[in-house]
Amino acid sequence: MPTAPAIKLRVFSLNCWGIRYFSQHCSERYEMIGQLLKEEEHDLVLLQEVWSENDYLFLKKTLAHSHPYTHYFKSGVIGSGLAVFSKHKILDTFLYRYSINGYPYMAHHGDWFGGKAVGMVILDICDLTIHAYVTHLHAEYCREKDAYLPHRVVQAWELLHFVRHTSSGADLVILGGDLNMHPRDLGTRLLLAYTGLRDSYAEAEKFEGCEEGITLIAENPFINKKELEPFENGIRIDYILFKDLSRVSVKCESLSTTTGSVPGKPFPYSDHEALSAVLLLRSEEGGVARPQRCSAEPDPGLVDMVNEARTEVKVGLHSAERMRGTVARMGMMGLALLLVELVIALVPWLAHSTEHAFPRASFYLLGALSFATLLLTALLYILYSTQVKTLQGAEDQMRLAVTGLQERLQKHSQTQPVEQGRVQGEPTSTPANSP
Amino acid sequence: MPTAPAIKLRVFSLNCWGIRYFSQHCSERYEMIGQLLKEEEHDLVLLQEVWSENDYLFLKKTLAHSHPYTHYFKSGVIGSGLAVFSKHKILDTFLYRYSINGYPYMAHHGDWFGGKAVGMVILDICDLTIHAYVTHLHAEYCREKDAYLPHRVVQAWELLHFVRHTSSGADLVILGGDLNMHPRDLGTRLLLAYTGLRDSYAEAEKFEGCEEGITLIAENPFINKKELEPFENGIRIDYILFKDLSRVSVKCESLSTTTGSVPGKPFPYSDHEALSAVLLLRSEEGGVARPQRCSAEPDPGLVDMVNEARTEVKVGLHSAERMRGTVARMGMMGLALLLVELVIALVPWLAHSTEHAFPRASFYLLGALSFATLLLTALLYILYSTQVKTLQGAEDQMRLAVTGLQERLQKHSQTQPVEQGRVQGEPTSTPANSP
Numbered sequence: 024m025p026t027a028p029a030i031k032l033r034v035f036s037l038n039c040w041g042i043r044y045f046s047q048h049c050s051e052r053y054e055m056i057g058q059l060l061k062e063e064e065h066d067l068v069l070l071q072e073v074w075s076e077n078d079y080l081f082l083k084k085t086l087a088h089s090h091p092y093t094h095y096f097k098s099g100v101i102g103s104g105l106a107v108f109s110k111h112k113i114l115d116t117f118l119y120r121y122s123i124n125g126y127p128y129m130a131h132h133g134d135w136f137g138g139k140a141v142g143m144v145i146l147d148i149c150d151l152t153i154h155a156y157v158t159h160l161h162a163e164y165c166r167e168k169d170a171y172l173p174h175r176v177v178q179a180w181e182l183l184h185f186v187r188h189t190s191s192g193a194d195l196v197i198l199g200g201d202l203n204m205h206p207r208d209l210g211t212r213l214l215l216a217y218t219g220l221r222d223s224y225a226e227a228e229k230f231e232g233c234e235e236g237i238t239l240i241a242e243n244p245f246i247n248k249k250e251l252e253p254f255e256n257g258i259r260i261d262y263i264l265f266k267d268l269s270r271v272s273v274k275c276e277s278l279s280t281t282t283g284s285v286p287g288k289p290f291p292y293s294d295h296e297a298l299s300a301v302l303l304l305r306s307e308e309g310g311v312a313r314p315q316r317c318s319a320e321p322d323p324g325l326v327d328m329v330n331e332a333r334t335e336v337k338v339g340l341h342s343a344e345r346m347r348g349t350v351a352r353m354g355m356m357g358l359a360l361l362l363v364e365l366v367i368a369l370v371p372w373l374a375h376s377t378e379h380a381f382p383r384a385s386f387y388l389l390g391a392l393s394f395a396t397l398l399l400t401a402l403l404y405i406l407y408s409t410q411v412k413t414l415q416g417a418e419d420q421m422r423l424a425v426t427g428l429q430e431r432l433q434k435h436s437q438t439q440p441v442e443q444g445r446v447q448g449e450p451t452s453t454p455a456n457s458p
Numbered sequence: 459m460p461t462a463p464a465i466k467l468r469v470f471s472l473n474c475w476g477i478r479y480f481s482q483h484c485s486e487r488y489e490m491i492g493q494l495l496k497e498e499e500h501d502l503v504l505l506q507e508v509w510s511e512n513d514y515l516f517l518k519k520t521l522a523h524s525h526p527y528t529h530y531f532k533s534g535v536i537g538s539g540l541a542v543f544s545k546h547k548i549l550d551t552f553l554y555r556y557s558i559n560g561y562p563y564m565a566h567h568g569d570w571f572g573g574k575a576v577g578m579v580i581l582d583i584c585d586l587t588i589h590a591y592v593t594h595l596h597a598e599y600c601r602e603k604d605a606y607l608p609h610r611v612v613q614a615w616e617l618l619h620f621v622r623h624t625s626s627g628a629d630l631v632i633l634g635g636d637l638n639m640h641p642r643d644l645g646t647r648l649l650l651a652y653t654g655l656r657d658s659y660a661e662a663e664k665f666e667g668c669e670e671g672i673t674l675i676a677e678n679p680f681i682n683k684k685e686l687e688p689f690e691n692g693i694r695i696d697y698i699l700f701k702d703l704s705r706v707s708v709k710c711e712s713l714s715t716t717t718g719s720v721p722g723k724p725f726p727y728s729d730h731e732a733l734s735a736v737l738l739l740r741s742e743e744g745g746v747a748r749p750q751r752c753s754a755e756p757d758p759g760l761v762d763m764v765n766e767a768r769t770e771v772k773v774g775l776h777s778a779e780r781m782r783g784t785v786a787r788m789g790m791m792g793l794a795l796l797l798v799e800l801v802i803a804l805v806p807w808l809a810h811s812t813e814h815a816f817p818r819a820s821f822y823l824l825g826a827l828s829f830a831t832l833l834l835t836a837l838l839y840i841l842y843s844t845q846v847k848t849l850q851g852a853e854d855q856m857r858l859a860v861t862g863l864q865e866r867l868q869k870h871s872q873t874q875p876v877e878q879g880r881v882q883g884e885p886t887s888t889p890a891n892s893p
Contacts, residue, residue: 094858097851098557100843114862116855117619122533122555127840136840138847143623184552188578192626383819391826395833402837405562405571408535412573416532420551423529427549 030149030304031276035065036199036263038159038295040245041104042133043075047245048290053078055285056292057085060108064089065299067146068108069157069199069263072293074137079106096157099138105157105200107144115145119185121178122413125161125171127406134161134171141182141200143189151271151306154193158182158200160210173339175203176332177417179210183217184420194271195304196220198264201295206259209335213328220264223275223300232280235259238296242283245294263300269307276301321431329428333421340414347407350400357396364390465584465739466711470500471634471698473594473730475680476539477568478510482680483725488513490720491727492520495543499524500734501583503543504592504634504698507728509572514541531592534573540592540635542579550580554620556613557848560596560606562841569596569606576617576635578624586706586741589628593617593635595645608774610638611767612852614645618652619855629706630739631655633699636730641694644770648763655699658710658735667715670694673731677718680729698735704742711736756866764863768856775849782842785835792831799825 039056040046060068060082068090073079079095086093090108094116097103103118119141125134141158160178161171169175179202190196198220204210206222215222224236233240240257241248251257267273280296367386474491475481495503495517503525508514514530521528525543529551532538538553554576560569576593595613596606604610614637625631633655639645641657650657659671668675675692676683686692702708715731802821 094854097847097854099847100840102847113858115623116858117623118557118851119554120557122553138844188550188552189623189626191624384822387819387822387826391822391829394826395830398830398833405535409573412532412534412537416553419529419532423548423551 032302033065034067034300036069037297038071038201040293070106071159072104073106096142098140100136103140105142111146113144117143151194153195156198160203176335183214196266220266223263223278226275227278229277271306336418343410350403354400357393360393467737468500469502469735471504472732473506473636475728505541506594507539508541531577533575535571538575540577546581546583552578586629588630591633595638611770618649631701655701658698658713661710662713664712706741771853778845785838789835792828795828
C-alpha cells in the first residue's frame with residue numbers, strides 16, 4: 024500500500040497544580056509554564072488542574088501566537104481544570120462529566136467540587152481527523168485504604184466507554200492526563216485493553232527523563248515524600264496514550280519527562296512532571312476507516328479484568344448502601360426528636376397553662392438540633408442514593424460486557440478449539456442484561 | 459448499486475407516567491402496556507418514566523419471551539426512568555446524564571431527582587450496527603413563563619452532540635422519547651438540523667392516529683385540559699427520529715399513535731400517547747460507512763438557530779448568576795447575624811457577669827436561624843455555581859459552533875458566490891474559541 028510522508032505531532036501533558044492561594048508559587052509557575060509552551064510550540068497541549076479561569080486566560084494570552092486555538096472545559100463548582108491549547112484548529116469539543124466523584128463533605132480533598140470529567144477536542148491536521156482527550160481522575164489519598172477506589176474504577180470505566188463510543192470517526196486518538204492510577208492498576212489495564220490505546224512510555228523508541236517514566240517524583244520540592252511511600256522514587260500516574268485507526272499508522276518516536284527541576288529556576292513547573300511525546304503519523308492512502316468493533320478477537324484477560332472491576336464496584340455499592348441506611352436511621356431519629364419536641368410544646372398549650380415544663384433554652388436547642396439532623400440526613404440520603412444508582416448502573420453495564428466477551432470468546436474457541444484457558448465468571452445462558 | 463432485500467424494523471416509544479402512588483392506575487396500566495408489547499412484538503421498545511425498578515422488573519418478566527434483551531438506565535436519585543426492550547441482542551450501552559436539569563428545591567416538579575439523561579444501546583440486526591437512543595428532557599410546566607427553557611435548550615444541545623459523536627460507527631440511528639418540545643421549538647429544530655435525524659411523523663408514508671401526530675391530547679382522561687392551553691387539541695412532544703448512514707438506506711413505511719383510549723379498557727396506557735413506527739431498511743452493498751462530518755454543505759439556517767440557542771443560554775446564565783449573587787448576599791447576612799450573636803454571647807463573659815443581656819430563647823432561636831441561613835445559602839451557592847459553569851460551558855461550545863459554521867459557509871460562498879443571505883452573528887476574525 025502506498026504511504027504518504029510522515030507527519031510529526033508533538034503532544035504535551037501536565038497537571039499544573041493550580042490551586043490559587045494554596046499551591047506554592049502558583050503565578051510564577053504559570054509564567055514558567057507559559058514560557059515553556061511558547062518556546063516549545065507543541066502541536067497539542069493538554070493541561071489539568073488549571074483551576075482558576077484567570078490562570079487559563081493568562082496562558083491563553085501568553086500563547087496567543089504559538090497556540091491560537093484553545094478550549095477550557097467548564098464543569099462542577101470550581102471547573103474541571105482541563106484546558107487544551109493547539110496550533111491546529113479545534114473543530115469541535117465535547118465534555119463528559121464522570122457520574123461519581125468523591126463526596127462533597129470531604130471538602131479538604133476537593134475532588135467533588137472540581138467536577139472531574141473527560142474533555143474531547145476534534146482537530147483536523149493535514150486532512151486527518153484527530154480526537155484528543157484530556158482527563159483527570161479522582162486522586163488517591165491513601166493507597167492502603169483507598170475509599171475512592173470504586174469511584175476511580177467507575178471513572179476509568181466511563182472514560183474508556185466515552186473514548187470507544189466517540190472515536191469511531193477518528194483517524195488518530197490521543198489521550199493525555201493525570202489518571203491517578205499506576206500502570207498496573209486495574210483502571211489503567213482496563214482502559215488500555217478495552218480501547219486499544221497504547222502507552223507512549225512503553226512504545227517510545229527513545230525515552231528521556233525520570234527513571235521508569237515516573238511523573239510524581241520524590242525529588243520534587245512540592246511533594247510530601249511520606250505520601251509516596253512505599254514507592255521511594257515515585258510513581259507514574261500521568262500518561263500520553265494514542266491509537267491509530269485504519270486510515271493512518273502512528274508510532275511514538277520519543278517521550279520525555281521533566282525531572283523535578285528547571286535550569287535557572289528555583290522550583291519546578293508543578294508537583295507533577297510534564298510529559299512530551301513526539302508521534303509520527305503516516306496516513307495510509309486507500310485505507311478504510313471503519314472501526315472493527317466486534318470482528319476482532321477479544322482478549323481473554325479482559326473478562327478477568329471486568330470481573331475484578333465489578334468486584335470493586337460492588338464494594339463501593341455496599342459501602343454506599345450501608346451509608347444510605349445509616350443516614351436514613353439518623354434521619355428517623357431526628358424526626359422522632361422533632362415529634363417529642365412538638366409533644367412537649369403542645370402539653371402546656373393543651374393544659375391551658377402558660378408555664379413550660381421543659382427549660383426553654385434546651386427546648387429550642389434540641390429543636391434546632393433535630394431540625395439540622397433532619398436536613399443534613401436528607402441531603403446525605405440524596406447523595407448516597409445518587410451514588411447507589413450510579414454504581415448499580417456501572418455494575419449492570421459491566422455484567423453486560425462480561426457476558427458479551429464470554430460469548431465472543433466461546434464463538435472463537437468453537438472455531439479454534441485449543442487455548443480456552445482463562446475465561447471465568449457467570450454462565451452465559453442467562454440473557455446478557457438481566458439485573 | 460445492488461440492493462439487498464429490505465429489513466422491517468418496528469419501533470415503539472411511550473412515556474409510561476409511572477410515578478408510583480401518584481400516577482393513577484399505575485399497576486393496571488403497566489399490565490396493559492406489558493400485554494400490548496407482548497402481543498405486538500416490536501423489534502425495539504423505548505420507554506420513558508419507568509420510575510420504579512419494580513415496574514421495570516414486572517415488564518421484564520412479562521416480556522421475557524418476546525423481548526429477551528433489555529436495559530434499564532440508572533441515574534439521579536430516583537433513576538432516569540429510561541428502559542429499552544429489544545428482540546435483538548443488545549451489544550453495548552452508554553448513558554449520558556444531562557449536566558443541567560432543574561432545581562432540587564422544586565421538589566414538586568421532580569425533574570432534578572430523576573437525573574434526566576440519554577441512554578444509548580447498540581444492536582446488531584442482520585449485520586447492521588444500530589445505535590438506538592432513548593431520552594426524556596426536562597418538562598415544560600408553563601409555556602408563557604418557562605423558567606426551564608435554558609435548561610431544556612442545553613439538554614437538547616448536549617443530546618445532539620452526544621448523538622453526533624457516538625453515532626459515527628452506526629449504520630442506522632434511531633432516537634425515541636419524550637423531548638418535551640414542540641416540533642417547531644428551538645431545541646427540536648437544532649436537534650434535527652445538527653444531527654440530520656428525520657422525524658418519522660413527517661416522513662411516514664402512512665400515518666394513523668391523532669390529528670397532527672399529537673401525543674399529549676385533550677381527550678386523555680389523565681390530562682388537565684387547562685395545562686394544554688392555548689393548544690386546544692393537544693401538543694406533539696414525543697418523537698421517533700431516525701437517520702441512515704451510508705451503508706444502509708431507510709424509509710418510514712408507517713407511523714401510528716394511540717388515540718387516548720384502549721378498546722375494552724376503562725383508561726388509556728398513559729397520559730402520553732404511544733408511537734409505533736415501521737422502518738424499512740435496505741443495506742447497500744459496497745456502501746462506505748465513513749461519516750462525512752465536515753465535507754457536507756452547512757445549512758445557513760443553523761447559524762441563526764445556534765445564535766438563538768446562545769441567547770436562551772445567556773438568559774439562563776444571567777438568571778443563575780443573579781441567583782448566585784442573591785444567595786451570596788443572604789449568606790453574608792447569615793454570617794453577620796452569627797457574629798452579632800457571638801458578640802452578645804461574649805459580652806457577659808467578658809464582663810464576668812452571669813446574667814444574659816439578651817433573652818436566652820430569642821438568642822438561641824436567632825443563632826439557629828443564622829446557622830440555617832448559612833448552611834442553606836452555602837448549598838444554594840454550590841448549586842448555582844455548578845449551573846453557571848455548565849451554562850458558560852454550553853455557551854462557549856455554541857460560540858465555537860457558530861464560528862465554525864460561518865467559516866464553512868464563507869468557504870462555500872467563495873466557491874459559489876451567489877446566495878449568501880442569512881448568515882449573521884459575530885465576526886469570524888477572532889479565534890474560534892476565545893472566551
